[in-house]
Amino acid sequence: xxxxxxxxxxxxxxxxxxxxxxxxxxxxxxxxxxxxxxxxxxxxxxxxxxxxxxxxxxxxxxxxxxxxxxxxxxxxxxxxxxxxxxxxxxxxxxxxxxxxxxxxxxxxxxxxxxxxxxxxxxxxxxxxxxxx
Amino acid sequence: xxxxxxxxxxxxxxxxxxxxxxxxxxxxxxxxxxxxxxxxxxxxxxxxxxxxxxxxxxxxxxxxxxxxxxxxxxxxxxxxxxxxxxxxxxxxxxxxxxxxxxxxxxxxxxxxxxxxxxxxxxxxxxxxxxxxxx
Numbered sequence: 140x141x142x143x144x145x146x147x148x149x150x151x152x153x154x155x156x157x158x159x160x161x162x163x164x165x166x167x168x169x170x171x172x173x174x175x176x177x178x179x180x181x182x183x184x185x186x187x188x189x190x191x192x193x194x195x196x197x198x199x200x201x202x203x204x205x206x207x208x209x210x211x212x213x214x215x216x217x218x219x220x221x222x223x224x225x226x227x228x229x230x231x232x233x234x235x236x237x238x239x240x241x242x243x244x245x246x247x248x249x250x251x252x253x254x255x256x257x258x259x260x261x262x263x264x265x266x267x268x269x270x271x
Numbered sequence: 272x273x274x275x276x277x278x279x280x281x282x283x284x285x286x287x288x289x290x291x292x293x294x295x296x297x298x299x300x301x302x303x304x305x306x307x308x309x310x311x312x313x314x315x316x317x318x319x320x321x322x323x324x325x326x327x328x329x330x331x332x333x334x335x336x337x338x339x340x341x342x343x344x345x346x347x348x349x350x351x352x353x354x355x356x357x358x359x360x361x362x363x364x365x366x367x368x369x370x371x372x373x374x375x376x377x378x379x380x381x382x383x384x385x386x387x388x389x390x391x392x393x394x395x396x397x398x399x400x401x402x403x404x405x
Contacts, residue, residue, distance in 0.1 A: 144369045150362045178404050240296035247291035248366055251284045252373045259377040
């Protein structure tokens with residue numbers, strides 16, 4: 140169970156970081172930038188960007204910095220998108236508020252789950268000793 | 272006495288993790304909503320299992336939790352897929368399911384524990400729904 144919790148916590152951190160595009164290599168023309176609304180328009184909107192034939196979900200800051208028609212280039216694990224259509228300009232990337240929030244919340248969830256697992260295990264061990 | 276210790280662990284875990292979501296991810300209350308809904312729904316399933324079978328929660332609890340996570344995947348892919356499948360929502364509701372399982376592991380049929388878990392379950396699901404959609 141602890142491993143599943145760890146994997147889910149890591150998943151949350153990965154998916155929120157991925158939306159910044161920092162981990163990815165990007166190379167191509169921005170074909171489209173779309174906004175899809177969810178439960179709270181303006182707060183949890185989904186931003187989809189198509190670069191070449193690849194569509195990815197990105198943070199609002201990234202989506203608003205990209206223009207349809209621009210040619211962009213970025214190496215993986217770098218913090219800057221180069222705009223080849225406007226030489227000399229680039230987009231500086233930062234992880235979102237969601238990522239930083241997850242960075243603080245996930246350790247709490249992991250610790251809480253680990254503590255209750257440990258106390259539960261101790262409870263079963265104590266019971267086994269009493270019965271034994 | 273088991274129900275008191277387990278109940279306390281359960282309430283403390285919900286409080287600590289819920290507060291963390293509110294403090295650090297308060298701008299996205301839907302994350303807390305999914306977490307609480309997953310926790311509540313799984314708690315209900317585990318309480319129901321205890322009530323019906325009377326068996327101790329061990330590997331069966333893990334199986335029930337995986338079923339709950341699977342059901343969460345189906346709902347996130349269908350009725351709650353407003354824009355697209357959100358893996359973060361899925362992770363949060365699955366984490367809730369895992370926390371519920373972690374709290375209940377090792378418990379046996381105990382009337383007061385079943386009442387506590389069974390009573391908390393719909394409250395958490397409703398509160399989760401409100402955080403997610405309100």
